[in-house]
Amino acid sequence: MLAALGFAHRHGIVHRDIKPHNVVVDADGRLKVTDFGIARSGASQMTEVGSIIGTAQYLSPEQARGSPVDQRSDVYSVGIVLYEMLTGTVPFTGDTPLEIAMKHLSEVPVPPSELRDDVPADLDLVVLRALAKDPEDRYQTAEEMNADLARIQRGLGVSSETTDAATAVLAGAGISGAPTIIAPRPTQVAPSQPPPPTTPAGYYGYEGPPRRSRSIWPWVLVLLLLIGAGFAAWFAYGKIRDELNANKPVAVPYVVGLKKAQAVKKITDKDLKVKTVPGFSEVYPAGTVMSQSIDGGEKTDKGNTVRLTVSNGRPKTTIPDVVGKAQSDAVAALTAAHLKVSVFHVYSSASPDTVTGQNPPGDSRVFWNTKVRINVSQGVKQIEIPNVVGQPYASARSALLGAGLNATETLVDSNQPADTVVSQSPGAGTRVGSGTTVTLSVSRGSTATTPVPDVTNQDEPTAKAILTGSGFKVKTMKQPVTDPGEQGIVVSQQPGGGTSAPAGSTVTIFVGDYTGTTTAVP
The missing domain is CATH 3.30.10.20 (Trypsin Inhibitor V; Chain A)
Structure with missing residues (x-):
């Protein structure tokens, strides 16, 4: 719940109605905060002075007063929910919402351990700090409260600031903005004045000489002296108080996860100095604080410096070229570059156990933990x-x-x-x-030979018929001739007629091709 609220607060959203009815658990066991119906962006005031928005049992004092609220109002409501989880009841009850609201403003909650013996003292401190009347005395962020709960879970105990704040709550301190209740004055009856004495008729008494009125100036002077002494004492007290406050250690705010500007402002508002250094993170987006040199909640002297590491986003690296390297050397080089490796064995003419390829290729710029595939030779198939x-x-x-x-x-x-x-x-x-x-x-076929017929001086069709009839294949080639009588006639052959050749072999015949001009005889 605190993690969800922290996320909303970092984006400027205040829920304003945290209660058990608005916290649900899904089928996978994950907790979700719902119903942002009256949520406002940032610090905001109620629409009507004196109106009560939200459920009375879970209201913060500033909501009950109709004052502006910020994320610390949600922290107070979470404290109520935690109180109810530990004890089975809310800390403030009444017959009307107004009566409950007045208790939020003025009453100190009973520590949970007084209602349940099995509640650890550290949880008392967390609840009481969350329920401080003054927002300045509470946890300043949901993350800060979550950090204290994590410390308890690890057996480390709460921060000293939480102990001080909870002690102040039990002592009745930290209650600011509570309404002043003026007791009604009792009705006073003025005593009746006796009538002045009457002078008997005919009596002429001696009244004596007239009195001189006393001067009031000495009293005025005394009053002025007292007022002057009061102002001097008030001024001296203010000087002493300022000097004491100037030397009083302050609690460092928890700023991890905040934007740089927000974090710097929160720390400088506590009269502390800030130094920022860059860093890379797989978790925190660019521009947000990923760590702080002094933990949130710890106290330090004013003027001290808090070093903030601000994320530059996910880090990048250059992929080394590992083609040609042995598998073990390639994996070591890629791992050293903050990369993941996937090995595939392939058949290759390269020597076994040698990297033959990679994807992405060498010298590529990628984010840390990018997976690189390498092909490793397992020799020739x-x-x-x-x-x-x-x-x-x-x-x-x-x-x-x-x-x-x-x-x-x-x-x-x-x-x-x-x-x-x-x-x-x-x-x-x-x-x-x-x-x-x-x-x-x-x-090549059978080695038996067959006599080749002589087909010279035969026309082309006749020559082909003779040769194929003898079991030979025929190939025809044109040969230019000057005698028109040799046109279309076989003028030579290969192999020649009368020789022997394997049956089925090819005999090439050269057929005359006359291209000259024939002159007619008269």
Whole structure:
């Protein structure tokens, strides 16, 4: 609850209606402060003088008076809630809201430990300080109260300022702004004056000589002297009081989490000096105080300096270039740069345990704790060579490429059908690195030869029919001729007619191509 209010106060919002009904716990067990319906931005006054806003049992004295309120009013209400949590009852009750409000202004609360024996004395002190009538005697921020509760939880006890403030509350001190109640004057009946004595008729008495009236000036002089002495005493008392106050230690405000300007003002208002130094923080936004040299609540002499570390936001770092380094060296370098590391092992031609890549790349500027991925070589991937003997070369090559290998062809004489793989190297079942080349020996076909027919001086269609009929393939090439009679006629062939060649091999024929001009004979 104090953490939530501290957040609201740092953003200038005062709740003004803190009570158990406005504090809820969600399904995950997290506490939330709700109903900011009468909250105001910063210090504000009630809309009507004398009106009571909020629930009477949880009002602060300044709310009851209709005075301006700030975050310390919420601290008072939290003190009421804590009192009720410890004892089961609120400290001030009455038949009407006005009666309860008057008790907030004038009555000293009964310490919780007097109602419950199991309440520790330190919690008494926290509650009583929070319920101080004068806001200056309370916790100045929700964080300051939270810090005291954290000290109690750690067994360290409360701050000395809390002890002094709680003691003052029990002694009836710290009650400022309470209404002055004027007792009604009793009715006084003036005694009846006896009538003046009557002078008997006919009597002429001697009244004597007239009296001289006494002078009042001596009394005026005495009164003036007394007034002058009073003024002198008052002036001397003021001088002594000022000197005593000037030498009296002051409590350092708790300013962690506040904006720099707010923190500086709170400290200088206590007649203390401020020195600010920059720092980086993963928690506190830029421009807010992340630590103070003297803890909030501790007392120090006026004029002393409080050093505030002001956040510059999240720190940045430069990513080192670790490509080519060993994994252990790379991780150490990245960790030293306040970075997180994610390692991925990959197959690579680089030496095992060597960093082959990183993301983000080296020399990038990033925030602390950014995750950097590094790829670490685990060597070349080992692949078992499949058996492709007996397959056509195209199928064998496709199988090897699919396995992450390469293939090369060597033609050999074999009685196997042409284009058939007759052997492979390395052999099937051998484990090799990814990308290794496998040499395939491929049959040229049967070694038996067939006589090549002589098709010279035949026209092109006839020559093709003769050769294909003998089991050969035919390739046609044009050859320029000067004799128009050789147009479309085979003028030569390769291999030549009468020679022998393997069955199924190719015979190239050269067909005449006449491009000259023919002259007609008359």
